[in-house]
Amino acid sequence: MARKKIPAIKENEVTPLQLFNNSRSLISASRRQFLAQGAGLLLASGLMPTSGWAGNKITDYKRSSLSLNETPTPYEYVTTYNNFYEFGTSKGDPAVNAHLLKTKPWSVTIEGEVGKPGVYDLEDILKRQQLEERIYRLRCVEAWSMVVPWIGFSLADLIKQMEPTSKAKYVEFTTLYDPEQMPGQKRRTLKWPYTEGLRIDEAMNPLTLMATGLYGEEMPNQNGAPLRLIVPWKYGFKSIKSIVKIRLTEQMPKTSWNESARHEYGFYANVNPSVSHPRWSQSRERVIGAPLFTPKRDTEMFNGYGEQVAELYKGMNLRRFF
Amino acid sequence: MVRKKLSRIQWGVIKTAVFILCLLPFMAISWDAVNNLLGPDPIQTLHFRTGDWTLRFLLITLTMSPLQRLLKTPIPIRFRRMFGLFTFFYASTHMMVWLVLDQSLSLDNMLQDIPESPYIILGLTAYSLLIPLAITSTTGMMRRLGRRWTVLHRTVYLIAVFGVIHFFWLTKLDYQEPLIYSLILGVLLAFRWRILKAIFTPKSAISKT
Ligand code: HEM
Numbered sequence: 001m002a003r004k005k006i007p008a009i010k011e012n013e014v015t016p017l018q019l020f021n022n023s024r025s026l027i028s029a030s031r032r033q034f035l036a037q038g039a040g041l042l043l044a045s046g047l048m049p050t051s052g053w054a055g056n057k058i059t060d061y062k063r064s065s066l067s068l069n070e071t072p073t074p075y076e077y078v079t080t081y082n083n084f085y086e087f088g089t090s091k092g093d094p095a096v097n098a099h100l101l102k103t104k105p106w107s108v109t110i111e112g113e114v115g116k117p118g119v120y121d122l123e124d125i126l127k128r129q130q131l132e133e134r135i136y137r138l139r140c141v142e143a144w145s146m147v148v149p150w151i152g153f154s155l156a157d158l159i160k161q162m163e164p165t166s167k168a169k170y171v172e173f174t175t176l177y178d179p180e181q182m183p184g185q186k187r188r189t190l191k192w193p194y195t196e197g198l199r200i201d202e203a204m205n206p207l208t209l210m211a212t213g214l215y216g217e218e219m220p221n222q223n224g225a226p227l228r229l230i231v232p233w234k235y236g237f238k239s240i241k242s243i244v245k246i247r248l249t250e251q252m253p254k255t256s257w258n259e260s261a262r263h264e265y266g267f268y269a270n271v272n273p274s275v276s277h278p279r280w281s282q283s284r285e286r287v288i289g290a291p292l293f294t295p296k297r298d299t300e301m302f303n304g305y306g307e308q309v310a311e312l313y314k315g316m317n318l319r320r321f322f
Numbered sequence: 323m324v325r326k327k328l329s330r331i332q333w334g335v336i337k338t339a340v341f342i343l344c345l346l347p348f349m350a351i352s353w354d355a356v357n358n359l360l361g362p363d364p365i366q367t368l369h370f371r372t373g374d375w376t377l378r379f380l381l382i383t384l385t386m387s388p389l390q391r392l393l394k395t396p397i398p399i400r401f402r403r404m405f406g407l408f409t410f411f412y413a414s415t416h417m418m419v420w421l422v423l424d425q426s427l428s429l430d431n432m433l434q435d436i437p438e439s440p441y442i443i444l445g446l447t448a449y450s451l452l453i454p455l456a457i458t459s460t461t462g463m464m465r466r467l468g469r470r471w472t473v474l475h476r477t478v479y480l481i482a483v484f485g486v487i488h489f490f491w492l493t494k495l496d497y498q499e500p501l502i503y504s505l506i507l508g509v510l511l512a513f514r515w516r517i518l519k520a521i522f523t524p525k526s527a528i529s530k531t
Binding site: 055076077080081085089091092144189229260261276279280281282284286287289292293295296 | 355360361362363364365366422423424427428430431434435438441442491492494495496523
């Protein structure tokens with residue numbers, strides 16, 4: 001099923017990418033965009049190659065009622081403005097370096113408090129999931145936000161299939177560790193490998209997504225291919241990328257940003273305009289892709305997903321459990 | 323000393339050339355802004371580029387007097403005021419980006435953001451301290467203030483230290499860049515160790531010796 005509308009991107013918005021991308025990835029990015037728009041037409045006329053290029057289109061997914069009714073941030077920005085320290089600490093680094101990551105084949109270890117632990121081929125996991133497109137807002141702890149049309153499946157479905165035991169109170173996720181494929185890991189910025197975690201009820205919430213693609217195509221490497229988490233009511237760093245391990249535990253797992261600065265990045269990390277980061281206010285956010293003189297957007301409690309998730313934190317002091 | 327004395331015209335040409343050179347970063351930034359070339363997060367790009375140039379010009383300004391000593395020529399000092407005023411110029415553009423684009427000139431926004439952001443408070447302090455230096459940068463002021471001018475303009479060391487701390491404080495995890503700037507500042511301050519020692523020695527101790 002195709003999306004209704006791909007926002008038109010003006011030539012002058014695309015050009016700057018040339019400056020910090022190598023030309024090869026620029027060409028392939030614009031080609032992908034072209035293909036994403038024209039794929040249906042080309043398929044119909046039998047002109048489209050079926051393999052041999054990056055950014056394979058995902059064809060079989062439904063639309064989700066959980067989607068925002070908003071125009072997504074342009075593809076070029078979603079795929080060139082990334083925090084993915086495994087590929088470098090500047091926003092442009094991942095788009096330049098992530099081609100080093102090999103995502104096929106990919107396996108995911110599922111272990112801990114589950115009835116069916118094991119090392120699963122991602123392909124086998126995906127065979128049992130119904131893919132959906134979900135347009136979510138992503139709010140970064142650095143006070144910017146974008147709107148992304150993710151494709152993925154509910155984490156809850158996967159967890160249920162793995163038959164969690166009654167001791168499963170938390171879920172811990174781990175990113176691949178391989179400095180050859182992820183050159184940013186050669187520097188000690190964060191403690192590698194990156195880990196993240198959720199409380200089991202947060203993991204089972206219908207909003208929580210395991211994403212395998214965006215904009216109707218397989219996940220670009222710089223966005224966390226081939227499998228990443230999306231927790232739209234939490235700051236972006238909770239949404240761990242390139243996942244190789246999912247572990248259900250009884251204890252609260254250690255998480256990377258929290259380990260690096262405990263007083264700045266909490267385990268919960270719920271988007272909350274009234275609890276500021278120790279070094280900056282979280283009350284407003286820069287909207288990626290907005291024209292220069294656009295005022296910042298007011299940040300919403302739980303990033304606007306309060307209706308679905310506020311219940312999870314009833315009675316908790318969100319200033320303390322930030 | 324230079325062997326041949328440069329004529330007034332030659333000096334004029336050289337100064338104009340340096341002036342234009344100092345304006346190039348501003349022109350490049352403006353060009354990108356007008357032509358929509360600032361990337362996905364234009365406001366932050368502007369913060370970064372204007373902030374970087376403020377700090378760079380500050381350090382360039384502080385390099386002039388050590389350079390004079392090392393090369394034994396008064397030429398660098400003749401450019402010090404220009405570099406100092408460019409520091410103020412870039413700091414002002416940096417400040418304008420924050421006032422106009424980041425805060426939309428809203429006092430409410432500022433009152434909400436400033437108390438929650440120590441690095442903004444430090445930046446504002448550094449900028450406020452630059453203003454009297456810019457005002458008193460004329461030859462007339464220099465003459466009028468005499469010895470007090472020298473003392474006043476020593477604030478620039480404090481401003482530079484604040485600028486570097488501002489950079490550290492806003493940085494998330496990757497401290498490579500602010501570290502490089504602080505190393506350079508360290509070297510430049512080392513040239514002033516006598517002055518700094520005098521400043522940090524209590525007055526009573528001085529009067530005793
Ligand atoms: C002498 C004064 C100042 C100096 C030397 C200075 C220097 C810098 C530097 C070097 C950066 C980082 C650039 C980078 O990451 O590449 C920066 C960023 C920034 N500065 Fe300043 N600054 C000064 C004053 C101010 C003032 C007065 C304000 C606002 C009131 C301010 C607000 C900011 C902001 C908002 C950022 C970007 C933070 C971010 O988005 O992460 N600065 N500044």
